[in-house]
Amino acid sequence: MFSSVLIANRGEIACRVIRTCRRLGIRTIAVYSEADADAQHVRQADEAWPIGGPQPADSYLRGEMILEVARACGAEAIHPGYGFLSENADFADAVERAGLRFIGPSAASMRKMGSKAGAKDLMAAAGVPVVPGYTGEDQDPGTLAREAARIGFPLMIKAAHGGGGKGMRIVHALEGFIPALESCQREARNAFGRDRVLLERYIESPRHIEIQVFGDAHGGAIHLGERECSAQRRYQKVFEEAPSPFLTPELRAAMGAAAVQAARAIDYANAGTVEFIVAPTGEFYFMEINTRLQVEHPVTELVTGLDLVEWQLRVAAGQALPLEQDAVPREGHAIEVRLYAEDPDAGFLPGSGRLRTLRLPAPSAHVRVDSGVVEGDTVTIFYDPMIAKLIVHDADRPRALARLREALALCAIEGPKSNIAFLERLVRHPAIVGASIDTGYLDRHLDEFIAGDDAAAPDPALLAAAAVATLLAEGAADALDASPWATADGWRLGAPAPRRLAFEHRGQPRLLGITGRAGDYDVEVDGQQVAVRGARRDGDGLTARFDGHARRLALIEGSDTLVVHDGHARLELRLLADDRHGAVGSASTDDRVRAPMPGRVVATRVRAGDTVTAGQELLVMEAMKMELALKAPRDGTVAELRAAAGEFVDADATLVVLA
Structure with missing residues (x-):
């Protein structure tokens, strides 16, 4: 095993590798850009070195600078994480020439999979099922259009060198082919530096199922089961689970065998993922091999009880795979979702900014949180806006879904907008609960998952609860002062004075009038009276009777925000400094x-x-x-x-x- 490892990455994957290395007694070295000088992976590593400016091209993509740091600090191996240089064959070669070990597959294996076109040809020759299409080098638009007409529609255009859903377009008719081709090539050129594309028949209503494979330098190759990633938006996975609720035992065995066959075809060593597209009738086709650890690997870890990073380290150190295929354990069901700084109601526009409040569930036997940030850190504009991965595990799928709902209800982010509410709708949607979702469902029915009329008119009881919770919190503070003049409960001689509280909800002001004291209040919400009786703050919750209906609501408080959660939906509010407000305008105008x-x-x-x-x-x-x-x-x-x-x-x- 290695005594020291340099981690050529950032964020939650760098923190993840650091945790495993620390458990194994391995010294860790981090590298960081100017934007990441105070990042968590820098703080958690044994030592950290600056490597350049905030742009990836000026830092995390500078292979020579990373190697200089590795030589200077005496690292024995380099773990590339995922993204950046993790699938760069030239960097893997450079690491080996420098006398270090690259914790990943060989450069030769990467090059075989670096082109989707070449990978398809190779897999077809090895007997792995592939989707009909065109993988030729002739990239003339006229040639591609003729091939598109030959393959038939619907058709998918894919960047030949890439991944992560970038450089992909679906075309339904020949007249839309050229504009989609140009857009795809431009995105591929910007993301991967090369604009070659391939064409393939688009399988309608498919499932996306990937198999975790592992190989070693001794000829060993096994798989660790599947992950279903069919819930996607614009080819980006938003919900991953293991095992797949779609696969039969026979189909699971066939796909696992095909994945191992694919790994052996390229002499694969270390962690990799063989991705398949699966038709509703059960036919499956090879898509690609991701020659790295996947973002979704925690769900495999939770159902197998294995540490895949530890396996990576052991295999890179020359050890054989720790287990034979028949000995791989599998227990229960695991699900992962990712919390992003993005605005689903604005087309999932990525966000940035300081995390003034970041509340995540406490890790437990059923809940795991992988994050590269803590409260007070900044989500920058230079990198992926992921805040955390939330992973749950339980005995079966219904219980795992229940755990996930509970965990999401405990999350709150103040600062950049987040996708928490979107995820809460997702995990309660019939297509997820019934395990019937396909890769295109979210894009076809996105309005079912983003805020609708319910956001414009929130539950009056939740608004009333926010007002009451605010007053009760003030009352607790005022209790420290015995003076009657310090009381802020709205009481006065003769008649109760109405207290007016102003909140902002989704950019719109909400003005509430409240009268009462000692836990009994009448709250005016949009001209409607809500009678709140017996209100008590209970830890992170509020218990009360709302118009005679007793409820317990969860509360998550930030510096100037309040989240009220009823166990099914959340109401996110910002408490305005006072009730003097007008219509909340927008910086944009119609001109x-x-x-x-x-x-x-x-x-x-x-x-x-x-x-x-x-x-x-x-x-x-x-x-x-x-x-x-x-x-x-x-x-x-x-x-x-x-x-x-x-x-x-x-x-x-x-x-x-x-x-």
Whole structure:
């Protein structure tokens, strides 16, 4: 085993590797960018070295700088995590030439899988089922269009060098092929440096099921079971579980055998994931092999009881696989979701900013939290906006889902917007509960998972609970002062004085009137009276009778925010400093289009003087690893175009002005 390991990554995966190394008595060295000088992986490692600026190209993608640090601190091996250089064959070669061990597959194995086109050809030759398509080197648009017509529609265009859902488009008719091809190539070029694509038949209503494989340098190769990742939005996984509720024992055995066959075909060593697309009728087809540890690996760890990072270290050190195939344990059901700084109601726009409040459930036998940030840290614009991975485990799927609902109800984030409410709707949706979801369901029915009319008109009882909880908290503080003049319960001689509390909910002000004292209150909510009786603060909750109905509600308090949760849905509020407020305006108007966040303009669709219609695409931005189409807010004429392709712009910068 190694005595010291350098971790060429950041965030929760770096922290994850540090934990395993510490348990094994291995010294850890972290590297960090200027943006990560105070990051958790820097604080948790035994030592940490700066390697450059905040942009990945200036730091985490600088292989030579990372090797310099490794030599300077005497590291014996480099763990690449996932992302950045984890699947870079040239970096793996450089690590080995430097006399260090790369904790991952060989560069030769990576190169065989580095091209989706070459990987498909190789797998087909090895007898692994593949989807019909085109993987040729001729990338002339005319050739690709002819091949598309031959394969038939619907059709998927995929970046040949890439992953993570980037550079993928579905086309349903030939007339839409060329625009989709150009968009796909542009995204692939920006994300991976190469714009080669492949074409393949699109399997409708498919499942996405991946198999965790492991190989060693002694010819051993096994799988550790499957993970189902069918709940996806724009090809990004949002809900992963093991085992798959879709697979029969026969199909599970066949897919596991095919995954091992795929690993053996490329002499694979270390951790990898063989991804399959599965038709509703059970036919499965090879998609790709991710030659690294996956973000979803914790669900496999929880159902097997194994530490996959420890296996990576042992295999890289030359040891044989710890178990034979028949000895791999499997118990219970595990589910993972990821908490992101993003706004689902604004097209999942990534966010950034300081985490003024970060409340996550306490780890237990049933709940695991993997995170690279703590309260007070900043989610930057330079990297993936993931805040934490929430993973649960229990004896079966229904109980695991219940654990996940409980865990999500304990989460609260103040600062950047988050996807917590979206995840809560997701885990209660019939398509998830009934295990019937396919990879396209979320995109087809996204309105079922984001806020609707219920967000505009929240439960009056929850609003009343927020007001009562606020008053009770003030009363607890005032109890420290015995003076009657310090009492803030609204009592006065003759008649109760109404207390007015102002909250902000989803950008809209809510003004509540409240009268009463000592736990009994009448709250006016939108002209409706809610009678609250017997109200008591109970730890992190509030118990009371609301119009005669007794309820216990969970409370999560931030510096100026309050979350009220009834066990099914959350109400997120910001307490305004006072009740003097007007309509909450927006920085945008109907004659200006502004940048929603810092980023780069990649394409402009209009010029000054052009006539546009409401909803027409005006320009395309790239920010936080995704493309954003900015559209006209109304019909009109472009008076000014204040941005050009390739230009970096600040958040809220005016890009287009309509006459």
